[in-house]
Amino acid sequence: MRILAIGAHPDDLEILCGGTLAKYAAKGDEVTMAIVTDGAAGSTELAVEELRKIRRQEAEKSAKLIGADFTWLGEPDELFFENKESRFKSIELIRKAKPDIIITHAPSDYHPDHQAVSQAILNSSFVATLPNIKSAHEAHELVCPIYYMDTLAGVNFQPSDYVNITEQFEMKQKMLACHASQIEWLQYHDNIDILELIETTAKFRGYQVGVKYAEAFQSAQYWLRVKPERLLP
Numbered sequence: 001m002r003i004l005a006i007g008a009h010p011d012d013l014e015i016l017c018g019g020t021l022a023k024y025a026a027k028g029d030e031v032t033m034a035i036v037t038d039g040a041a042g043s044t045e046l047a048v049e050e051l052r053k054i055r056r057q058e059a060e061k062s063a064k065l066i067g068a069d070f071t072w073l074g075e076p077d078e079l080f081f082e083n084k085e086s087r088f089k090s091i092e093l094i095r096k097a098k099p100d101i102i103i104t105h106a107p108s109d110y111h112p113d114h115q116a117v118s119q120a121i122l123n124s125s126f127v128a129t130l131p132n133i134k135s136a137h138e139a140h141e142l143v144c145p146i147y148y149m150d151t152l153a154g155v156n157f158q159p160s161d162y163v164n165i166t167e168q169f170e171m172k173q174k175m176l177a178c179h180a181s182q183i184e185w186l187q188y189h190d191n192i193d194i195l196e197l198i199e200t201t202a203k204f205r206g207y208q209v210g211v212k213y214a215e216a217f218q219s220a221q222y223w224l225r226v227k228p229e230r231l232l233p
């Protein structure tokens, strides 16, 4: 299977579905980790150009840990909007990766970039199948099933599916630990220990399904996208 995971910011995928991506990769599926914005807004010390470079390096390092392909769209942090240009960027991303399943943000998540990415990917993944909409790559054959990842701390999110990540939890921690600049920023700016947050959330989701650690998902309920078989690992 080919899995395309799309996060708004460089650490979102690790926080919200890192264990699941590691599990796909471990069983030989092809994983692409795509980051939409450059994550360069979160600092009081570093200039945008400098932080952009650091955050990209951190994200690439994390993707490498599980052998995932890495795609960086480089949109400005905090300012992602769906327009014609971003629609085509998203279409290209999907056509190039040819996914069997897309994992992205829930529309109910807290951050405007998360909400915008969620909507943009839902829309683009439909248009990506239309051959008369021309771009560098050929139209994708599949109106792709989409799974929304959990929201931060699970707020306003009712899961439809769970993935047991007990065996992958250590890898999830390692992947997130690559994002050193963001771990420091969240502690300083929001007083959040993000490594503790992912452990608490994974335990909480784990308790819901009787395993040590789990990640939670919601299948996007749209015509042509809902499949009878289980696509999550």
Ligand SMILES: [Zn+2]
Pocket: 008, 009, 012, 111, 114
């Ligand atoms: Zn984010």
